Amino acid sequence: MVELYSLRWCPYCAKVENKLESLDLDYERHTVSPFRFRRSDVKAVSGQSDVPVLVDSKNDVAGMAESDDIVDYLERTYG
Numbered sequence: 001m002v003e004l005y006s007l008r009w010c011p012y013c014a015k016v017e018n019k020l021e022s023l024d025l026d027y028e029r030h031t032v033s034p035f036r037f038r039r040s041d042v043k044a045v046s047g048q049s050d051v052p053v054l055v056d057s058k059n060d061v062a063g064m065a066e067s068d069d070i071v072d073y074l075e076r077t078y079g
């Protein structure tokens with residue numbers, strides 16, 4: 001299953017969540033800390049601390065950051 005590291009009230013995360021929902025894709029959401037310095041989980045998968053971050057192990061996507069890249073990836077892969 002696709003996993004998304006995201007934060008409430010994050011417009012970039014909302015953009016990705018809308019895309020996942022419009023593609024009717026089930027995903028596991030990891031709601032991260034609002035404090036960047038507490039996001040060791042995000043850092044571990046993507047090497048940086050911004051959200052959103054997508055993991056899609058089925059397709060060897062370990063930790064994709066940048067919401068525009070994620071939306072493009074989802075469209076190309078599941079659209």
Ligand SMILES: N[C@@H](CCC(=O)N[C@@H](CS)C(=O)NCC(=O)O)C(=O)O
Nearest residue numbers: 010011012036050051052066067068
């Ligand atoms: N260019 C990034 C921007 C992502 C971004 O700025 N995310 C915010 C949350 S809405 C963030 O993680 N900021 C760092 C922080 O919370 O300290 C994208 O489009 O994915």
